[in-house]
Amino acid sequence: MPASVPNTAAYFTLENHTAHAVTLVEVNTTVAKEAQLHTIIEENGMVKMRQVAGFSIPSHGKLTLQPTGDHVMLLSLTAPLVVDDKVPLELIFEDGQQLMIELPVLKQTAPQDGEQADHHHHH
Numbered sequence: 001m002p003a004s005v006p007n008t009a010a011y012f013t014l015e016n017h018t019a020h021a022v023t024l025v026e027v028n029t030t031v032a033k034e035a036q037l038h039t040i041i042e043e044n045g046m047v048k049m050r051q052v053a054g055f056s057i058p059s060h061g062k063l064t065l066q067p068t069g070d071h072v073m074l075l076s077l078t079a080p081l082v083v084d085d086k087v088p089l090e091l092i093f094e095d096g097q098q099l100m101i102e103l104p105v106l107k108q109t110a111p112q113d114g115e116q117a118d119h120h121h122h123h
């Protein structure tokens with residue numbers, strides 16, 4: 001991620017091993033002013049990002065965030081991200097559960113409009 005770009009996106013996979021569905025409703029991070037849950041939709045042949053209220057993960061299912069679909073948008077980075085640094089994210093679920101994760105910073109080569117799907121560095 002070049003230092004001049006104030007926004008970036010986070011991708012990870014969550015597995016739900018419980019007997020009930022869970023919903024990720026909020027993400028907090030120290031590296032950006034705001035983290036939003038986004039999905040990508042196609043409308044009239046245009047690929048667009050939309051903010052959503054939550055990502056639901058079915059019982060014994062998983063949520064896969066990726067550039068072509070659901071993702072966490074980090075808006076207004078507070079400092080430039082350095083490749084291989086770790087970015088802490090606090091995930092908050094609808095039932096009040098919290099989960100801390102750390103993601104490595106990867107070089108970004110794909111544009112953020114979601115139209116290119118075949119890069120190799122995604123999780």
Ligand SMILES: [Cu+2]
Nearest residue numbers: 009038049073
């Ligand atoms: Cu987005």
